[in-house]
Amino acid sequence: MRVSGKTIAVTGGGNGIGRELVLQLLDRGARVAALDISAEALQETVRLAGSRAERLSTHVVNVTDRAAIEALPDAIIAAHGQIDGIINCAGIIQPFVKLNDLDYGAIERVMNVNFWGVMYMTKTFLPHLLKRPAAHIVNVSSMGGFLPVPGQTVYGASKAAVKLLTEGLHSELTATTVSVTVVFPGAIATDISKHSGVEAPASAEAKAPKIKTTSPQEAARTILDGMENDAYRVLIGSDAKMMDRLYRLMPERAAAIIYKQMRSLLG
Template identity: 35%
Template sequence: MSRRTARAHAVVTGAGSGIGRAFALELAKRGGQVVCADLDETTAKETVLLVEQAGGDAIAVACDVAVEDDVRRLSVTAGSWLGRVDLVVNNAGIGAGGLPVGEAPLGDWQRALGVNLWGVIHGCHVFVPLLREQGRGGIINVASAAGFTAAPRMAAYNVSKAGVVSLSETLAAELAGTGVAVTVLCPTFVRTNIFGGELIDPAAAQVARRIARVTGFSPERVARTTLDAHDRGRLYVLPQLDAKALWRLKRLAPAPYARMAGLMGHFAPDPEPHEEHR
């Protein structure tokens, strides 16, 4: 097993909280140096303080991953501070859900795709050529089981995460034999603050929080599992049993799975109307 995550010179987006913060702390425990990027520089600095308290080395960078120029500036800053970049964790993301297609505002679609999909596209577009030129390193893209479960009333989120899975699979094919490894993380429920996102209907968020409290993994466990899998050269990481079961069921019986997902959607709470539809 390669130990490419040991002493890595890493960039983590969305590092101000949740899974991103957990990645930063776990990489620091492995002796790495971490550039902690986040839209909110204050929370990124809080992560840096936690890394330093744990004996690691990190800096904070304000970055909106939906903006290409921001990601290019992040690359320049990371290259200058780290000397080289070994690992990029494209983690930044937002939640979206609660309304069916046709009722969910197009603005929600644009924001979800801008952060969740275009943010990862920008990260890969900017950093992959550098890694390929080095002939070493890794990319970890954070998707979701939503990328293949296609749960009702979550279309924008589902589509954004499905795009991340497809992008990661394509990258793995393109980078085969180059020394650059690709991993895509597809968890189900993780105990983070994503359920409080501005694009999630409050009723749906309340249900998701309850499920996460009971069945969700901690972000620290997810980050540790993913980095270990990346060291083993695994493309897909489905850390929870429910993610693995849904993955297999959909591939073995896609039509029955779609009917099952539709039936489950009927049990979802009826959300309050979105502001644009009041």
């Protein structure tokens, strides 16, 4: 679906990939509803949008609040007259610890944001999208959604759930006007640890291998190119592409490679 002239809602629009998606959608001629839990972060997105902000609305919302999400379509339609697509980008990681050392509060927080946030958005907006002549749902999973990452096991489980939710939705909507895309980013140069309230120990970070990252700008461009081409799946970064191929051929070896990279963070 070409985004020019369309209205797209983006979760996590106050920082990282989400903010870049908002700005690049505006560049491509879309109207955008930026959603984020932080009013301050959204204000910065508006500032960066400059004159393009006349096609931008902001909505302070917690994606884990089902009632708040269910009120969004009316607010977005009031601001823009229509809603043609959603990009579920908001997400958090877990503390860098093994499952045995992870408390239930942290587990539930990750699942609530990463899975239930996507579910609430999708269920809420789908009836509206089905009425449009062309519409699109983009859900951001992760390389960790198809490949085990020790120390991020619950995060990976949440993103694997997003993967299969999105792929199942794609099949269910095959005969409709709604296209569906699942996105698998590798390592992206964002502040996701900070925004997740997670900091790895400094000693562990010093030992951790340096990993090549993809910029949020490039990640957003790749996602929007995939959206406009109605791609089934989008892989972001050479790491995600390489590990996707290796995991298909030799899953145990691929898992061992990631373990070696992560073990310094696990103690």
